[in-house]
Amino acid sequence: MSVPMKKFTTPITFLLAIVAPLLIVTIVLRQPRADHQLIETLREKYPVQHKQGADHGQMEILQQDFSNPHEITAACLSCHNERGHELLQSPHFTWEREAYIPGRGITYLGKKNLINNFCTGVQSNEGSCMKCHAGFGWDDKEFDFSNQFNIDCMVCHDNTGTYKKASGAAGYPEMGPDGPDFKAILASMGRPTSENCGNCHFGGGGGNNVKHGDLELALLTAGRNVDVHMGVDGVNMDCVDCHTAENHVMKGKYYGVSSSAAGRLSCDECHTTMPHNKSILNEHSIKVACQTCHIPVYAKVNPTKMYWDWSTATRKKEGKGYEVLDSAGNILYVSMKGDFLWEKDVVPEYMWFNGTADHHLLTDKIEPGTTMLKINTLNGEYRDRNSKIIPVKVHRGRQPYDTENMTIVQAKLWDKEAGKGALWVDLDWESSLVAGMTYVNLPYSGKYDFIPTEMYLPVNHMVSPASEVVSCKECHTRADGRLAALTDFYMPGRDRNKLLDTFGQWMLILSFAGIVVHTIIRVLSYRKRRLAKSQ
Amino acid sequence: MKNHKKVYVYKGFERFWHWNQSLLIFLLALTGFEIHSSYTLFGFETAVDIHNKAAWGFIILIVFAIFWHVTTGEWKQYIPTTKNLRSQAEFYLFGIFRNSPHPTQKTLISKLNPLQRLVYLGLKILIIPVMVASGLLYMFYRYPQDSQIALINIDSLELIALFHTFGAFVLMAFVVVHLYLITTGHTITSNLKAMITGWEELEDEGESTTAKNKESHEN
Incomplete structure (x- = not known):
């Protein structure tokens, strides 16, 4: 090669050697075009209007004037003659599930007998709590769980949105001229609407969005920005589109009352385990639940209760109970219940969870020196092969406990009459705790104090649009990342030696x-x- | 004066390999330390993207380079020697300030001085393999999960990540010193020019190593 030639060729080859690979890297790095086929299929599948298979308005047996709601159930079951047996097995009716819990064996636990961090527990308060039971007449321990005619069909299947159970009536609706229009209700009977579910599930803990934070009335009217699935300007899905039922047993569960992974509902039933175009994101789903990134905040519309301190309850002004509201109308203090803290747009806390949970039972001893009692325990850790990181609403509070027997004390909160020990009527802890513990037939020393408690509520709803998901850096960061509390593993960008x-x-x-x-x-x-x- | 003549020292592939390797290591370091949260530059997601793709580019390049080294016999350049090792070190520490000649002569069959031989060999058999192995494990690490293949059952990323970080620091230190030592050739730019064009003025082959060099050894 001649020298002048070389003068030209060498810089060119040099440039090529650098530029060509750069070009290749750039081309390879280009984002692939998103494959929206699956999501489009789902978008077409779910907005379909469900038409009822039968017009119940034409059925003669439903045209009578019913004198009590058990007769209505009997009328339903005269055609749907197998459904009654199903309901008797459904947690919506039994309020308990059979589950194996390591260390406890086979247990029969549920809302029926567990304590929670809100209104503490249903026992001795059935008359009021059973306004949300899919049955009629559960007002004490004598309720017959084997009687099909104790089932309430309307609370889930009324499509008029007018059916209502009466307050403090153990699940009965008002009958007669002041009661709901049963003819219209029965004529509308059909697939449960989100309103049916919301009647109870939006109001848990005693008011809209109090308990869950991600389940509330706003879901019926809000847009995609609040919940991509239920947004009225989007796919506008119903609860039962995901929470399907087989023989009246619904899929999906709430780990404040459930213990096993059986019947758990997960996103990948529709979205598959590989919904992303980037494999590194799909890989995350081995250890990170979809909800963790896709629900950056909950309680997006109305605030949810984050703290409930029972120890301050029963205070009086001029011999009477009173309440203190904040500027938005949220109750900050009420003599019946104590002090509350509310939060809106809450960033979840994060925990490992494998789909199994344990609960603190009324019979469990509190270890001496316990500074914080877990009302429920979500099981899981990094090394557990079934565990994923999930977003959790941690509800904190203070609950009464027996300082001698070292157990949580069931309080009696509600009664129709004064003088029966109901805290909400008499505003007196002593008699409330005695009445509650007498009802559950457990020892009570008479000495009580209040212990800090935490309850863990997995957040599954209010999924945000893809544009608002949690970004990489919110976790892969050295200080104050979303996962800062999960220290049992090495995470790039957060951890270093x-x-x-x-x-x-x-x-x-x-x-x-x-x-x-x-x-x-x-x-x-x-x-x-x-x-x-x-x- | 000794005779100098222009020699084609670095072949086409060798230069292609060298410059792409430098580009890839630069990219990998830039994105890698961002993933390490040392600074923010591309954004975490893009940094991970570039890092993973550059890593594959690097691995492919390494495969070609190994093939080239084996088939051309160029791997022999890295056989370590203690001969002149000390005088080479002394040159960088003292001789260079006195304008002393290089203690070893660069020839076609021995392009590397004894120090270079040691350092490059260390890179090739220690640091690069550590980076590639820990990098691949990093990439294919699948977290404790159901139904995983039990053969590589690593339950923590920590050790993998620490090896990878350690290797990255060593490589960066190498790059820093390497960039400086480029300027210590016959002239400040002669080494750089050689790696770009392939041609370098070398002392005529056949000439014995300098007498001065021998003396310094005997001392």
Whole structure:
């Protein structure tokens, strides 16, 4: 090769050697076009209007004037003659589930007998609590769970939105002229609407959005920005689109009352386990639940209760109970219940969860020195192969406990009459706790105090649009990331070995310093030599 | 004066390999330390993207480079030697300031001085393999999960990540010193020019190593 030729070719090949790979890297790095086929299929599948298979308005047996609601159930079951047996097995009716809990064996636990961190528990308060039971007449321990005619069909299947159970009536609706229009209700009977579910599930804990934070009335009217699935300007899905039922047993469960993973509902039943275009995101789903990234905040419209301190209840002003509201109308203090804290747009806390949970039972002893009692325990850890990180609403509070027997004390809160020990009527802890513990037939020393408690409520609803998901950096960051509390694993971007980093930094600093010193000596000695030469 | 003549020292592939390797290591370090949360530059997601893709580019390049080294016999350049090792170190520490000649002669069959041989060999058999192995494990690490293959059953990313970080620091220190040592050739730019064009002025082959060099050894 001649020298002048080489002058041209070498820079060109040099440039090519650098530029060509750069080009290739750029091309490869281009984002692939999103494949929206699955999501489009789902978008077409779910907005379909459900038409009823039969017009119940034409059925003769439903045209009578019913004198009590048990007769209505009998009328339903005269055609749907197998459904009654199903309902008798459904947790919506039994309020308990059979589950194996390590250390406890086979248990029959549920809302029926567990305590919670809100209104503490249904036992001794059935008359009021059973306004949300899919049955009629559960007002004490004598309720017959084997009688099909104790089932309430309308509370779930009324499509008029007018059926209502009466307050403090153990699940009965008002009958007669002041009661609901049963003819219209029965004529409308059909697939449960979100309103049916919401009647109870939006109001848990005694008011809209009090308990869950991600389940509330706003879901019936809000847009996609609040919930991509239920948004009225989007797919506008119903609860039962995901929470399907087989023989009246619904899919999906709430781990304030459930213990096993059986019947759990997950996003991948529709979205598959590989819904992302990027495999690194699909890979995350091995250890991170979809909800963790896709529900950046909950309680997006109305606030939810984050703290409930029962210890301050029963205070009186001028001999009477009173309440304190904040500027938005939320109750901050009420003599019946104590102090509350509310929050809106709440960032969840994060926990490992494998789909199994344990509960603190009324019979469980509180370990001496316990500073915080877990009302329920979500099982899981990094090394557990079934565990994923999930977003959790942690509801904190203070509950009464027996300082001698070291157990949580069931309080009696509600009664129709004064003087029966109901806290909400009499505003007296002593008699409330005695009445509650007498009802559940457990020992009570008469000495009580209040203990800090926490309850863990997995957040599954109010899924945000893809544009608002949690970004990488919100977790992969050194300080105050969303997962800062989960320390049982190494996460890139969050974790490092400080010793190694210090070593590395000093190695670099010393290398630079060496170069600088070497350069200075080189320059000085060069100058000295040149000076010597010129002399 | 010794005779100098222009020699084609660095072949086409060698230069292609060298410059792409430098580009990839630069990219990998830039994105890698962002993933390490040392600074924010591209954004975490993009940094991970670039890092993973550059890693595959690097692995492919390494495969080609190994093939080239084996087939051309160039791997022999990295056989370590203690001969002149000390005088080479002394040159960088003292001789260079006195404008002493390089203690070892660069020839076609021995392009690397004894120090270079040691350092590059260390890179090739220690640091690069550590980076590739820990990098692949990092990439294919699948977390404790159901129905995983039990053969590589690693339950924590920590050790993998620490090895990878350690290797990255060593490589960066190497790059810093390497960039400086480029300027210590016959002239400040002669080494750089050689790696770009392939041609370098070398002392005529056949000439014995300098007498001065021998003396310094005997001392």
